[in-house]
Every structure is written in C-alpha cells, then in structure tokens.
Amino acid sequence: FRVSVAAIPGHPLLPFLDYPNETTHYGPLWIVMAVVLRLVAGPGLLPALIVFKVAAVVFLAGVAWLVYLTARATRPEAAIPAALLVAWNPLLILELAQNAHNDVAMMLFIALAFYLQSSGKARGAIAALLAACLVKYVATVLIPLFLLVDLHDAGTWRRWIVSTARDVAAVAAFGAALTWLVGFEGS
DSSP states (O other): OOOOGGGSTTOTTGGGOSOTTSOOOSOHHHHHHHHHHHHHHOSOHHHHHHHHHHHHHHHHHHHHHHHHHHHHHHOGGGHHHHHHHHHTOHHHIIIIIISOOTHHHHHHHHHHHHHHHHTTOHHHHHHHHHHHHHHOGGGGGGHHHHHHHHHHHHOSHHHHHHHHHHHHHHHHHHHHHHHHHHTOOOO
C-alpha cells in the first residue's frame, strides 16, 4: 500500500507493468489472502502460479455452490441450471481460473452476500459484502442494492435507519481495523 514497484530497484516485474509508479489498487483483504497463498506456495514461481490458479478454481466452485444454494432457496427448479451456468461458463473459466484473476475472490463474497440476504441473514450479508469490497473496491456498487432490500425488509424508516447505522458502524470498524493491520494509511 505504501511502496510502488518502481521504487524497488531491479524488481523482476518492473518491465511488465503498465503503471509501475502506482501502489496496489486491490483491497486489504486481497493482500492478506495473497500473502497466505504465497506462503502456501513457497518461494518458487511455478508453485505460486499453481497455488493461485487452484485457489481461483476453488473460489469459482464456491461461487457456483452459493449460486446453487441461493437459487434453491428462491426458485428450486432453477438451482442446478444456475450453478451450471456459473461453473461451466467459458468466460469465467478462462478469465478467472486460467488467468487466476482475484475477481473470483470478490465474486465469492458477493455470492455469499446474496445467499445470506436470501436466507434472511441481513447482518451476515452486509459482512460478506464488506469482505467483497475489501478484496476489490468495485463491489461497492452493490451497496445501494443491499440497502434498498434492507429498507424493504425493515418496514419502517426508523428501523431501517437504526439498522443501517449499526451496519455502517460495524463496516467502518472492521474496515479500519483491517486496513490498519496491513499498513494502509491513505495518501
């Protein structure tokens, strides 16, 4: 979060980067996940490639499973086709599994948020959505959708405001703790 690759003389990735003077544009939860995956892989490049690709495949399988569970709860006849549309989607397999994009980790948390929301566990859905946002910030575009569902389920404005304030406080506390833990201080 603090040092760009350009500031590290002789870094092997430097010639391949489009924006070597930028720090990471990923969230702190992804950094933690990537460090754990790298520790599992060890020092070699090939083991690291394999571990990240296997992790992407596992995450994609998790997304498909959560899509199945969500569809089963809302439209049982569509559960298997929905899961297969995710699991056998050539674009997802190529871009997420073959190229090991970290978008699939964000998608796992988003799928978990939708599953928890459909199961009536709004607090858990907000936590899963927060985790998705802390992997990649683009997931924040889903926050208004979840707030609207919470507004619908709350019944009254007062209950929704209290519930939303509690969620905002929890999100702020968790997000601040995680970003402090990995050393992000902003600019």
